[in-house]
Amino acid sequence: MNEENAIVMKNVVKEFKVLNRHEGLAGSLKDLFSRDYRTVKAVDNISIKIKAGEIVGYLGPNGAGKSTTIKMMTGVLEPSRGQIIVNGNIPYKNRTKNAENIGVVFGQRSQLWWSLPLIESFKLLKEIYMIPTEDYNKMLELYRELADIDNLLHKPVRQMSLGQRTLSDILAAFLHNPKIVFLDEPTIGLDVSMKARIRNLIKGLNKEKNTTVILTTHDMGDVDALCQRIVIIDHGSMVYDNDIEHLKRYFGSYRTVRLNMEGIGWKEILVDESKNNVMSVISEYQSRGNIKDIKIEDISTEEVIKKIYENAASKTA
Template sequence: MAEEEFAIRMNNVTKEFKVLNRHEGLKGSIKDLFSRDYKTITAVDNISINIRPGEIVGYLGPNGAGKSTTIKMMTGVLEPTRGEILVNQTIPYKDRSRNAENIGVVFGQRSQLWWSLPLIESFKLLKDIYMIDTADYNRMLELYRELADIETLLHKPVRQMSLGQRTLSDILAAFLHNPKIVFLDEPTIGLDVSMKAKIRELIKGLNKEKNTTVILTTHDMGDVDALCQRIVIIDHGCMIYDNDIEHLKHYFGSYRTLRLNLADTGWKEIIVDECQTDVMSVISEYQRMGSIKDISVEDISTEEVIKKIYDASNRKSVKKRA
């Protein structure tokens, strides 16, 4: 695929930070004022990613893995220490204004909506900020009406909205100027099951209608299963996986989730590697220990696969396989 056909292209990108080695106590604090004793922390370590237009990519990793640093480089907030990065054929940190015109961002609970204004007024302000053509603006509102029930929200002040309504509104605002790429950071955190499903359907609908590239960071594996065609996993700044979910599960195909309803303790969940232990032998062992009231056996879930990848003992083999 030609370079210009990628929405995001990162080539051997590294980001390092210099951190002062601090000393304890009052004397240490005074000493730190004049200290040149720094250490180098590598937040992102030699990562290369090519993302095609229209992909929904889950960018996953434990806290402190380097996800936020990578996103900040993609959005132009940070400059990489080494390596090359192109977003929509723009070097984001060199031309932040041009980059901002073609991206949308929803980060945590940091709303881009005006707190005291009705949602429609925030949309009108964003229309002027991004210089959206009136016909395009009206078409987006019609699309929003098709994909989500926004009529009850349009004239409601943001401060009167529930968390789920604000999140939904922020996502709508991020897509309003029809950006080529949207970055979503934990878009369903803290929401109930119904609102999570609604937001997932909205994201899928907007991606399908507008072919918008979506970069999703989340710890909710329900978001990953529902939205992502591809996942990228990093840990300690290093990429340890880049492929689709089914490919990932293939390498853990011998694992099963065994759920036992025991008479004395209730439901118990066990992950069994059938290459090491037969499921029936595990069931037999628990049967000898006490009465089993019910049993279910399922393939390993995406969440359990991700947990195993985070496990340091599995990291090397997964990286090698993938």
């Protein structure tokens, strides 16, 4: 593998056998002995190269195959076909070695000890990952610079707010200086100030340690703030792989028109200027009622990705 590439996937397929279930009590009994299975492709022929130090948004609707792909990258699942190389290793064949070089934050699955102060969890992780004392102390100093963690270190995890626990989990994932960190919805449910704090922390750690970050999220604020590149999958297949600016240029003819209609309130319309003139759209709505205010904006990342989902869905329909 090229040393610049942290992850390489070639024609990766993951299939699952799913039982065709029957209804009712008799059907449930029949299912116990049934061999009536169908094959479902959770991941369908995905090829990708991710360079060391990249922050990549791995996006897709629920059920698109994101979690399955991440589980193959981390060695939890073995691909049905194709090849995955992570940090020069085949993850499912070298799970222990792979685990030494990755960090993971998955939803509510914390790796912190609930009743212990955060610093005690850090000390335990230091021993688990056999982090040299000098490196451990340097990471704590870096954490102090990036996240001002002194007020958290001696606080039991169970007494922390959701935002503080999320921040602490991210710190724990980076503690052993892994080459790759997988973050699943890191800012879900957090307020604006904590989201900004966590995004700044991730950017700072990526810059200081050149850590590759794979981010799955539905929060387009995370994508805009963190990701240089996004990969979008739908129904197990890749539908986009490029940087965000390229994506916005591709959809550059789109404008978001917001109209404050009397008696209705704000209404949002996505206009493709290659097909419709913005002023003609405004005139059409003016004929339906009095417009009190108008705002015209470039298409947002969220709207761009929504359009890609719609295009992918229409092709598979």
